[in-house]
Amino acid sequence: MNGSLKSNYGIWEKLTKIDRRLIYLFLFLVVLIPLIYPFRLAPRAMTPVLKLFNHIDTIPKDKCLVISVDYTPDTEPELHPMTIALLRHAFSRKIKVGILCISLLGLGLAQDAISIVTNEFNSKALTRNDSVIYGRDYVFWGWQTPVLVPILGMGENISKVFPVDYYGNKTDTLEIMKTIKNYNDVGILVSISGSAIPFYYITYAQTQFGVRIGVGSTAVQAADFYPYINSGQVTGMMSGMKGAAEYEQLVEERCKIYARRKATDAMAAQTAAHLWIMITIIIGNIGYFILRRRK
Amino acid sequence: MNISTNPWIWVSAILTLGIFSFLYKENPFYRVCEHLFVGIANGYSITFVWHRVLLPTLINPVAKGERLWLVPVAIVGALYFTRFIPKISWLVRIPIAIVMGYGAGASIPRAIEASIIEQLKATVITRSTFESIYTGLWAIVIFVGVIATISYFFFSRERKGVLRPLSYLGIIFIMLGFGASFGYTVMARISLLIGRLTFLLRDWLGIIK
Amino acid sequence: MKVRLPLILVLITGILGALPFIIPHRIAQNFDNEFRNSVLRIIAAFSLVLGVGSIVRHHIYKIQRRKENWEYSWILLVSLVITSIIGLFGGIEGNGSLPTRIGDFYFDIQTIYMHAAIPLGATMFAMLSFFMASAAYRAFRARNFEATLLLLAAFIVMLGSVPLSTYVLPKLPDFAEWILTVPNTAAKRGMGFGIALGSLATSLKIILGIERGWLGGTK
Numbered sequence: 055m056n057g058s059l060k061s062n063y064g065i066w067e068k069l070t071k072i073d074r075r076l077i078y079l080f081l082f083l084v085v086l087i088p089l090i091y092p093f094r095l096a097p098r099a100m101t102p103v104l105k106l107f108n109h110i111d112t113i114p115k116d117k118c119l120v121i122s123v124d125y126t127p128d129t130e131p132e133l134h135p136m137t138i139a140l141l142r143h144a145f146s147r148k149i150k151v152g153i154l155c156i157s158l159l160g161l162g163l164a165q166d167a168i169s170i171v172t173n174e175f176n177s178k179a180l181t182r183n184d185s186v187i188y189g190r191d192y193v194f195w196g197w198q199t200p201v202l203v204p205i206l207g208m209g210e211n212i213s214k215v216f217p218v219d220y221y222g223n224k225t226d227t228l229e230i231m232k233t234i235k236n237y238n239d240v241g242i243l244v245s246i247s248g249s250a251i252p253f254y255y256i257t258y259a260q261t262q263f264g265v266r267i268g269v270g271s272t273a274v275q276a277a278d279f280y281p282y283i284n285s286g287q288v289t290g291m292m293s294g295m296k297g298a299a300e301y302e303q304l305v306e307e308r309c310k311i312y313a314r315r316k317a318t319d320a321m322a323a324q325t326a327a328h329l330w331i332m333i334t335i336i337i338g339n340i341g342y343f344i345l346r347r348r349k
Numbered sequence: 350m351n352i353s354t355n356p357w358i359w360v361s362a363i364l365t366l367g368i369f370s371f372l373y374k375e376n377p378f379y380r381v382c383e384h385l386f387v388g389i390a391n392g393y394s395i396t397f398v399w400h401r402v403l404l405p406t407l408i409n410p411v412a413k414g415e416r417l418w419l420v421p422v423a424i425v426g427a428l429y430f431t432r433f434i435p436k437i438s439w440l441v442r443i444p445i446a447i448v449m450g451y452g453a454g455a456s457i458p459r460a461i462e463a464s465i466i467e468q469l470k471a472t473v474i475t476r477s478t479f480e481s482i483y484t485g486l487w488a489i490v491i492f493v494g495v496i497a498t499i500s501y502f503f504f505s506r507e508r509k510g511v512l513r514p515l516s517y518l519g520i521i522f523i524m525l526g527f528g529a530s531f532g533y534t535v536m537a538r539i540s541l542l543i544g545r546l547t548f549l550l551r552d553w554l555g556i557i558k
Numbered sequence: 559m560k561v562r563l564p565l566i567l568v569l570i571t572g573i574l575g576a577l578p579f580i581i582p583h584r585i586a587q588n589f590d591n592e593f594r595n596s597v598l599r600i601i602a603a604f605s606l607v608l609g610v611g612s613i614v615r616h617h618i619y620k621i622q623r624r625k626e627n628w629e630y631s632w633i634l635l636v637s638l639v640i641t642s643i644i645g646l647f648g649g650i651e652g653n654g655s656l657p658t659r660i661g662d663f664y665f666d667i668q669t670i671y672m673h674a675a676i677p678l679g680a681t682m683f684a685m686l687s688f689f690m691a692s693a694a695y696r697a698f699r700a701r702n703f704e705a706t707l708l709l710l711a712a713f714i715v716m717l718g719s720v721p722l723s724t725y726v727l728p729k730l731p732d733f734a735e736w737i738l739t740v741p742n743t744a745a746k747r748g749m750g751f752g753i754a755l756g757s758l759a760t761s762l763k764i765i766l767g768i769e770r771g772w773l774g775g776t777k
Contacts, residue, residue: 074692078372081691085542089550089557095721100735127679131544132537158394159679162671196401200448200602202455203594210591218405221651257456257463262579273537273719277530280738281747284491285471287463294533295540296719320543325720327539327687332713334695342699356663357673364674368681372688380627384634386678389670391610392641396667400650402603406596422597426604433611441608442564442773444601449772450568451598453761454575460761464754468747487740494744495751502752519748524704526745528711529737535694535716538687545684548677 066348069341077334084330088322095321099300102283106244106268106290107304110143113241116233118150120208120240122255123164124157124247129272133246134163135298135317136270139305140244141171144192146309149241151192152234154204154216156251161197161220168194174313189228196220201254209237209263237265242289246270252279256287270297295320351555362553365545494522565767572765614638641670711737 099107110119121140125133144151153168155161172186179185186192195216198204207215212234213226225231233239243265245252252269260267266289269279273294282288292301298317305311353359367382407423410416425447431440472495479485500512501519508516550556578590617631645667647656652666659665700706717723718734763769 077692078688097721098724127676128683130680132540158397162668203599207595214595257459261459261463273533276533277742278746280743284743285467287467294536321721323543324539325722328716328720331535331691335698338695339700361673361677365677365681380630381633384630385637388634388637389641389675391638393671395642396645398603398606407600422600426601429604429607439560446564446567447571448602450571451575453764454572457576457761458579490740491744495748498745498748520704522741522745524707525711525741528708529715529742532712532715536719538690541684542687545681
């Protein structure tokens with residue numbers, strides 16, 4: 055009797071002490087299998103994503119969308135699909151786009167997103183009008199430092215902040231810059247970041263110049279932006295990969311842009327991993343409670 | 350399976366596996382990758398600071414004889430180098446003081462407006478809050494939650510009387526907030542893993558489309 | 559001099575930073591723009607010297623003293639020098655004086671960044687998923703009411719934020735969104751007031767010379 059109690063006790067104790075490498079292995083498999091055998095789970099857009107999409111969708115003709123690519127390689131999987139989805143949305147609606155980086159290491163990522171989306175559009179374009187042309191439809195201003203220089207400076211004169219664009223062209227010689235002088239010409243500025251940069255945009259650009267701010271945030275800090283959505287200081291937000299997937303869904307449904315949806319494709323693996331982590335927490339808790347009761 | 354023949358994809362894959370090897374235990378392969386990252390990231394930064402800030406803003410105009418007043422500004426900037434010369438290392442405080450002073454000064458009025466006044470305005474309940482029964486109800490919950498959370502961090506008085514239940518209510522709101530943040534953190538970390546595995550399976554091994 | 563001059567400068571530039579928000583006059587705005595776009599930008603660009611210089615000095619020191627794992631410092635220094643040379647002389651798009659391609663093989667700064675820096679940085683953070691899963695399993699216990707609440711909120715948000723819940727429990731995503739938009743907003747706003755007041759006080763203390771930690775000693 056005593057022996058069987060002891061062995062039961064051992065099982066529960068083992069449940070609280072599973073080798074970490076086993077947990078790693080299962081997590082790895084749980085993510086891997088849905089990637090190899092995918093099943094598409096279409097996400098439903100939540101309110102902050104819908105608000106962002108609708109605002110961009112209704113940007114007046116004389117205003118542009120500014121995307122601030124403020125993320126670095128470490129958050130690329132979460133945030134890069136957002137930049138791509140925003141560019142697809144803007145180009146499909148013929149909205150002019152300005153792109154800048156506050157994080158230096160975001161430059162290469164911004165360039166990558168631009169190449170992907172412009173290639174998608176230009177490979178299907180039949181006329182010059184259908185094409186997405188640099189300097190006419192979009193501009194990549196590049197990077198400036200420190201953070202206050204571009205954020206405050208763009209309220210006055212964007213060309214002064216970025217005398218040359220990313221490619222080394224004189225910014226004020228570009229056709230698009232005749233219509234984009236400062237924040238007055240910006241319909242919304244979306245800061246995509248895994249750091250505090252969107253807070254800088256809220257504090258400096260939104261407060262002083264009244265420009266609309268959208269946020270593309272890593273899921274880690276997305277919860278911190280809700281007070282600002284509630285106060286109206288942030289117009290809309292995409293939270294993590296799920297937010298990107300929701301935006302991709304909206305772009306496909308409403309703009310009829312059919313292209314690779316990196317974030318949506320990852321949702322099956324994301325679902326499986328969430329379930330696995332919940333299971334591990336439950337297992338740990340079951341073991342903990344049974345051991346506690348016996349003690 | 351359609352393995353990539355692009356040498357750069359192989360480089361990326363090997364570096365990815367090098368970092369992942371840390372999961373087993375710390376090893377020389379991981380350390381090489383770690384040091385490589387710091388070196389490359391710094392080299393990249395030097396490139397852009399030179400080509401996109403110093404050349405167009407300082408060197409090109411000064412070389413043409415324009416905006417010569419930028420020369421003393423550059424000298425002030427160059428004082429950062431004195432950090433590595435012990436006898437005059439205090440001079441590094443000058444450029445730091447200029448950048449930090451401006452940043453601190455610029456933040457004061459704007460942060461008051463953005464983080465305090467606007468947030469207070471959004472917390473206050475007015476007649477317009479009651480557009481619908483739900484918006485009104487949730488606004489009341491937010492109002493109570495804000496007061497309760499603040500009272501939890503109010504350490505100047507002993508938690509007696511009304512402060513005791515109010516601060517306890519504060520903990521409940523904080524726990525819900527932190528719980529939500531944790532849920533989202535799980536999502537974030539998993540996304541990053543998916544990103545890397547997608548690269549290995551798609552771009553490198555060609556197993557998935 | 560060594561202390562007073564930086565303190566005077568921090569006070570003057572602090573006032574210069576705050577005034578344009580309070581005085582919207584053209585002269586104040588123009589001065590502010592010029593100060594930011596020229597003076598601040600150039601000085602801040604030089605701050606890279608501090609970061610790069612410190613790293614280089616630290617690793618040279620490690621190599622000289624044969625400190626633990628000193629061999630890897632060579633990798634850092636060599637990769638830093640090589641990427642800097644490629645970037646400075648090869649140009650950003652590979653259009654500089656230094657050739658950055660051999661046949662079809664490109665090795666310009668952007669290519670190196672895309673295929674070395676991105677995978678390295680992204681994988682470092684991807685590893686956190688494993689550590690987080692292991693930590694959650696070991697430490698996330700419903701020990702009391704508050705911890706249970708935290709756990710429940712986390713579960714609802716975790717489940718509500720994946721598309722599966724839309725099919726299985728259609729109301730769950732809405733409930734997860736409610737947690738984020740109501741109780742989470744209240745908690746984060748309450749804490750936000752404290753954080754904002756704290757950072758305001760710190761900024762003011764820096765400008766007024768009360769906070770002197772940034773001087774790195776008072777000599």
